[in-house]
Amino acid sequence: MNDDIVKVRSLNKQYRVRGANGLSRDIVQAVSDVNLDIRRGETLGLVGESGCGKTTLSRMIVRLLAPTDGTIEFDGRDVSSLRGSRLKQFRRRAQIVFQDPYASLDPRTTVGDSMEEGLVHHGIGDRLERRRRVAEMLDMVGLQAAHADxxxxxxxxxxxxxxxxxxALILKPDLLVADEPVSALDVSVQAQILNLLKDLQQELNLTVLFVAHNLAVVENVSDRVAVMYLGRVVEIASRAEIFDNPQHPYTETLLRAVPTAHPRGRRMQRLSLGEVPSPLYPPAGCTFHPRCPIARSGLCDHSPPQLMPVPVGEPDHQASCYLRAGDLAEPRSSSVQTEQMIEPKGES
Structure with a gap:
């Protein structure tokens, strides 16, 4: 039996942008040559800076966006070009929770009618049966049946x-994409929503793609983590491997940027050089090389590296770095000396 419910291969998404004169056009490569597997029953965390392509990728997986090219397989079936009734059937099995809880609900529609809409669209049950399922789902997410009105x-x-x-769950999907579901909420509420998602995943046997930029949240909920940078997945591994044994320099930079609660407990900060490149004009080769402290001229700026197994750590730990994975990999200890380090001011 295939343990992967989603297989993404060579997925790309491009947008055309008009210039200031209204005539010339540039192309933004929002997602570039992404290969990704999501295992049945797991929570895969997808992290990266704002604008790295996380939301675009997740919306293509549930087919809210059509890919420019590449394939998306869901449960062994190619869904990247589905249309009409076949696309409708697929969407019943793959649902999404949006980032903004204020904008994602129609203010002119009652909660019950909003939740019932999916059942109506797919022709599930009569009015009485749909209302019963709405009441059950409200209870399941910690609300009351009376809230439907x-x-x-x-x-x-x-x-x-x-x-x-x-x-999203009233249709009993197999895959749930949670697109930054707690980023717009108060910190005191975030833990409640995260615990709810974990409980529902176990109860309903869900597979979850959890999109976030908060590494603490991702560490709390994920089984594996994929790291994106400028439209590409640059590292993927188990949660423990990503946080304890990061191999891509960008992943290390993200982890170094996480603040600690106690000022004396701060780690030395690793700085990446320069600003984030424009997605309109991405660098040649590895897109992180202009900011990377261990990049080699003539190697890292020549052609984009593919995800390759790393020589240390778990067997399924992969990174797209010439100097950390594959035949050219070198030990981390030999590269640490070349990294620019800075200790926070005012600390001994």
Missing amino acids: RYPHEFSGGQRQRIGIGR
């Missing part, structure tokens, strides 16, 4: 996100 403005942000989760 209220409007979104009568709920807090955390309650609205619970409604959004219930609306």
Whole structure:
């Protein structure tokens, strides 16, 4: 039996952008040559800086966006070019929870009607059966059946996100994409929503793609983690490997940037050189090489590296770095000396 519910191969998404004169056009490569597997029943965390292509990739996986080229296989079936009734059938099995709980609900529609809409669209049950399922789902996400007759403005942000989760799960999907589901919520509410997602995953046997930029959140909920930079997946491994044994310099930079609670406990900060390149004009070769402290001229700026197994760590740990993976890999200890380090001011 195939343990991968989603297989993404050579996936690309391009957007054309008009110039200031309204005539010339540039191309933004939002997602570039992504290869990714999502295992059945797992939570795969997808992390990276804002604008790296996380949301674009996740929306292509559930076919809210059509890929420019490449393939998306869902449960062994190519869904990258589905249309009409076949696309409708697929979307019943793959649902998404959006980032903004305020914008994702229609303010003119009651919560019950909003949650029921998917059932109506797919022709599931009669009016009485649909109302029963709405009441059950509201109870499952920690709300009450009486809330079905209220409007979104009568709920807090955390309650609205619970409604959004219930609306996505009422169709009993196999795959749930959670696109930064807690980033717009207060810190006190985030833990409640994360615990709810974990409980529902176990209860409903869900596979979850969890998109976030908060590494602490990803470490808490994920089984494996994929790291994106400028439209590419640059490293993928188990949660423990990513946080304890990062191999790509960009992953290391992300982890070094995480603040610690105690000022005396801060680690030395590793700085990457320069600004994030424009996606309109990405660098040749490895897109991280202009900012990378261990990049080699003539190697890293020549052609984009592919995801390759790293020589240390778990067997399925992969990174797209010439100097950390594959035949040219060199020990981390030999490259640490070349990294620019800085100790925070005011600390001994």
